[in-house]
Amino acid sequence: MPELPEVESIRRSLEQCLARLYVSSATLLRREYCESFNVHGTRRKTFSRDLLDGGTVASLKRHGKQLAMAAADGRVMCIHLGMSGQLLCFSDGVENAPRTHVHAQWTFTDYYNYKKIRLILRDARRFGGIWTYPSFDLLLRERWSRLGQDALSINPELLSRALSGSDRAIKAALLDQSVIAGIGNIYADESLFGAGIRPDRPATTLKPKEIARLAETIRHVLESAIMSGGTTLRDYVNPTGLPGSYQQQHLVYGRGGKHCIDCGTRLKAIQVAQRTTVYCANCQK
């Protein structure tokens, strides 16, 4: 379940592995997993060139939970991993790569070191996808423009503006990618606990001081999680196969019915925005 910290870990890992490499092949194995757009933003058939075939990897960018790989000639490929998506790197010749649920694969050639790297995109549940554009500007305009401020660069003023006039539960707002981008169920619960705010409070009832505290806590939680390489609950691993360890620092997520680490009260598990939500009724007001 890649949220912002996991996607950022993947981005950094791919940047290390693939920057400046030549894309010597790109294959889409499941047609409907990828949508390609022309210069007018109109959908059309996907060609291997859309998956950067024949290009050179210039940059890896991220906004919220979405990742973009751009070629030096401007072509860009946006990847969203949904719930179960994985990007995995293998050095050429090593045949321990998973074969199931692979929807796209690439071969990168490193002409300086005479090495080849294979990248595969697997996604069992197929909630993810790939969207390709002829330029980064088009990705920004057609897709990323729908996303709110990236959660890693949130501050009190921006969060306050994003939440203004919304009377739904604060957690529902945090999960809405058009309000703030990158937060999923795990980091929403952890951030609200850290800020001492009940997840079911209508967003409009938050005082400026609480919004400020929440903004700071979100940044702190996400930064800590990135330093731990993200959260691995079941099968998240970065492209080099390394799991994250932030799950060891979870204070509420997945701990419903257990004791609050701060005060010992039994943590409550409720439903907010159709998601299991765990909080401490004593510590969170």
Place this chain on the structure above:
DNA sequence: AGGATAGCCTGCGGGC
């Protein structure tokens, strides 16, 4: 029109 809801999809674990 903002917000709630259903549905997509597979793997896994608990219960019987």
Place this chain on the structure above:
DNA sequence: TGCCCGCAGGCTATCC
């Protein structure tokens, strides 16, 4: 042992 059901949740389409 094996089967069935519920649950996990990011996102979009649809409804209210």
